[in-house]
Each structure stands twice: as structure tokens, then as C-alpha cells.
Amino acid sequence: MVSDCTANSSDGKAIRSGQLKATMPPEAPIVRVASLRYAYRRHVALHDISFDLGPGVTALLGPNGSGKTTLLKCVLGLLPTEAGTITRDERGRTDGVESFGYVPQSPELPGFSTVHDAVAYAGWLYGMSPGKLDAAAHGILELLGLTDLARRRIRTLSGGQRQRVAIAAGMIHDPPLLVLDEPSAGLDPGQRLRVREAVARVTQARATLLSTHLLEDVRHVADRILVLVNGKVGFDGTVDDLYRVIGPSHTGDLGADFEAGYDALIRTLGGDSE
Ligand SMILES: Nc1ncnc2c1ncn2[C@@H]1O[C@H](COP(=O)(O)OP(=O)(O)OP(=O)(O)O)[C@@H](O)[C@H]1O
Known part of the structure; x- marks a missing residue:
């Protein structure tokens, strides 16, 4: 299925060019969110x-x-759906293993544990059978280029190494849905690059929802962008769609253009750019 790239201004009118096409979503969605609304008491945080x-x-x-x-918490089932539906395709999972992986912004990994054991333990928490944990931990550490760290204690790792270990822990059970909450927050540029490479390496066959404030990360790893403003989806399209929305102000500096385009989009949608 091919869908229109959409951007809605604060008064609900489409603001994007008429011919934009995004390649997402594909035919068989892994997650479908329909008419979701969530309120904290009387404060509506998500609208339709x-x-x-x-x-x-x-x-x-x-x-x-x-x-x-x-929204992340609703998709993960950590907050109840107040109105609307969230459907997760379990992709054949009947073995009690969770169909999602979650990497929170400040993951808590046991400092005394080795990297291998911490990742294997996460697999156990996600419901994997004990007999599969060792091989799965080795496999995911290798995939993320972390094999050399396998015997290191978590407490001896840098922030960027720890974050990559957290990604390994969040997906040792090979979930069809991976949710990452600001995985690069607080890291220096070199560490951010390694985390970005890790994200790019593990996301081919799964749906990955990446919450971030770092436009640099978005530009390099995202296939699609969802922009929330005041609890509503204001933009839904690809990185290229966003460049097209920027239109004639395109200067040729992709990084600067992307930031400028995003800021302009947020203002048009009625939010405050950061
Ligand atoms: N537990 C809560 N009780 C009441 N209101 C809440 C609660 N959690 C969040 N909110 C409100 O709901 C709205 C959405 O909050 P949310 O944390 O989802 O935003 P966010 O986009 O993740 O923000 P940030 O980028 O600052 O992390 C905000 O107005 C916030 O003040």
C-alpha cells in the first residue's frame, strides 16, 4: 500500500504539497493504531x-x-487504551515470548553483571526458554559488534557502550516490534554514531519506533517520520517528503535544511520548536 504523506496545520488543513507520496506503511502492518485517544484525568494527551x-x-x-x-507507552500496552484500538501482529508468536522489545531512555542494567549475562537475563525476562539464552546472547552481541565486550562488567562500560548493550538486551528475543526511547540522549557525537549504527543494523525486518529529539539521527536512520504536536499527528512521511515540504528554501546543506524545515513545520503546526 502506498499512502499520502500528510501534514496538518493546527487548524486541521493539509499544508504539504499535493503530490507527495510516502512508501510507508507496507501491506502487512506490524502495529496498527486506530483513533487512539488518551487522557490523564481531564488533560487529553493524545487525540484521535x-x-x-x-x-x-x-x-x-x-x-x-x-x-x-x-504514545510509546500505549503502543507497548503499558497504558490502557481509552478510546480507539492498538493491534499488534504477533508474527506467529505462541510461545509466551514478548512480541516487543523496549529500550528506555535510562536503561537499568545490573552493574555487577557481565555484558553477556545482562543480555541473557533480559531474554529470560522477555520469556525465552533458559536453554536458548546463551546462544541468543552471543548472537545479538555479535550482530551489534559487541562480542569484545561480552565478558566486561556493565559498570566498567562507557555511556555509549552501555546504550548499545541496552539495545542488545531489548531485542535478544528477536521481537517484531522494537521501541527505542531517546537511545542517543546525553551521548557525545562519536557515541551517538555507534548507537545509530547499531539501530541501523538491527532494524531491517522489524518495526522500530524511535523517539528522539536528535534530527541528525532521524536523517540517517529513519525510513519514515511521525511528528506529534499537541497530541496529534501533524506530519507523516519520509525524510525526502520533509525536504520536499521545505521546498524552495532548500540550500543544499541537508543537515541545516532538515533542521530548518523541521522547525518551520513545528511552527506551522502550532507548536514551539526546541
Ligand atoms: N502522569 C501524568 N499525569 C498528568 N499529565 C501527564 C502525565 N504524563 C504526561 N502528562 C502530560 O501529557 C502530555 C504529554 O506528555 P508526554 O510525556 O507524553 O510528552 P513527550 O512528548 O514525551 O514530552 P518530552 O519530549 O518532554 O518527553 C504533556 O502535556 C504532559 O504534561
Whole structure:
């Protein structure tokens, strides 16, 4: 299925060019969110949110307070759906193993444990059978280029190494849905690059929802961008779609253009760019 790239201004009118096409969502979504609404008592945090997630990286962007964390929690089933539905395709999972992996912004890994054991333990928490943990831990550490760290204690790792271990722990059970909440926050540029490479390496066949404030990460790893503003989806399209929305102001500096385009988009949508 091919869908229109959409951007809605604060008064609900489409603001994007008429011919834009995004390649997402694919035919068989791994997650389908339909007419989702969520309120904290009388404060409505999410209004009528609908989108499909298929394989690839979807970046979730938006100003502070726009509803990103609330949406992640709803998708993971950590908050109840108040109105609307969230359907997760379990992709054949009947063995009690969780169909999602979650890497929180500040993952808590046991400092005394080795990297291998911490990742294997996460697999056990996700419901994997004990007999599979060792091989799965070796496999995911190898995939993420972390084999050399396998015997190191977590407490001896740098922030970037720890974050990559957290990604390994979040997906040792090979979930069809991976949710990453600001995985590069607080890291230096070199560490961010390694984390970005890790994200790019593991996301081919699964739906990855990446909440981030770092436009650099979005530009490099995202297949699709969802922008939340005031609890509503304001933009849904590809990175290229966003460049096309920028239009004639395109200067040729992709990084600067992307930031400028995003800021302009947020202002048009009625939010405060950060
Ligand atoms: N437990 C809560 N009780 C009441 N209101 C809440 C609660 N958690 C969040 N909110 C409100 O819901 C709205 C969405 O918050 P949310 O944390 O989802 O935004 P966010 O986009 O993740 O923000 P940030 O980028 O700052 O992390 C905000 O107005 C926030 O103040």
C-alpha cells in the first residue's frame, strides 16, 4: 500500500504539497493504531491518533509535552487504551515470548553483571526458554559488534557502550516490534554514531519506533517520520517528503535544511520548536 504523506496545520488543513507520496506503511502492518485517544484525568494527551507501522525505522518527533512518551507507552500496552484500538501482529508468536522489545531512555542494567549475562537475563525476562539464552546472547552481541565486550562488567562500560548493550538486551528475543526511547540522549557525537549504527543494523525486518529529539539521527536512520504536536499527528512521511515540504528554501546543506524545515513545520503546526 502506498499512502499520502500528510501534514496538518493546527487548524486541521493539509499544508504539504499535493503530490507527495510516502512508501510507508507496507501491506502487512506490524502495529496498527486506530483513533487512539488518551487522557490523564481531564488533560487529553493524545487525540484521535491513527497510523500503521511496518518493517523499518519510524522516528517519532515532536516538541516537549507533545505526547511521544504517552504514545510509546500505549503502543507497548503499558497504558490502557481509552478510546480507539492498538493491534499488534504477533508474527506467529505462541510461545509466551514478548512480541516487543523496549529500550528506555535510562536503561537499568545490573552493574555487577557481565555484558553477556545482562543480555541473557533480559531474554529470560522477555520469556525465552533458559536453554536458548546463551546462544541468543552471543548472537545479538555479535550482530551489534559487541562480542569484545561480552565478558566486561556493565559498570566498567562507557555511556555509549552501555546504550548499545541496552539495545542488545531489548531485542535478544528477536521481537517484531522494537521501541527505542531517546537511545542517543546525553551521548557525545562519536557515541551517538555507534548507537545509530547499531539501530541501523538491527532494524531491517522489524518495526522500530524511535523517539528522539536528535534530527541528525532521524536523517540517517529513519525510513519514515511521525511528528506529534499537541497530541496529534501533524506530519507523516519520509525524510525526502520533509525536504520536499521545505521546498524552495532548500540550500543544499541537508543537515541545516532538515533542521530548518523541521522547525518551520513545528511552527506551522502550532507548536514551539526546541
Ligand atoms: N502522569 C501524568 N499525569 C498528568 N499529565 C501527564 C502525565 N504524563 C504526561 N502528562 C502530560 O501529557 C502530555 C504529554 O506528555 P508526554 O510525556 O507524553 O510528552 P513527550 O512528548 O514525551 O514530552 P518530552 O519530549 O518532554 O518527553 C504533556 O502535556 C504532559 O504534561
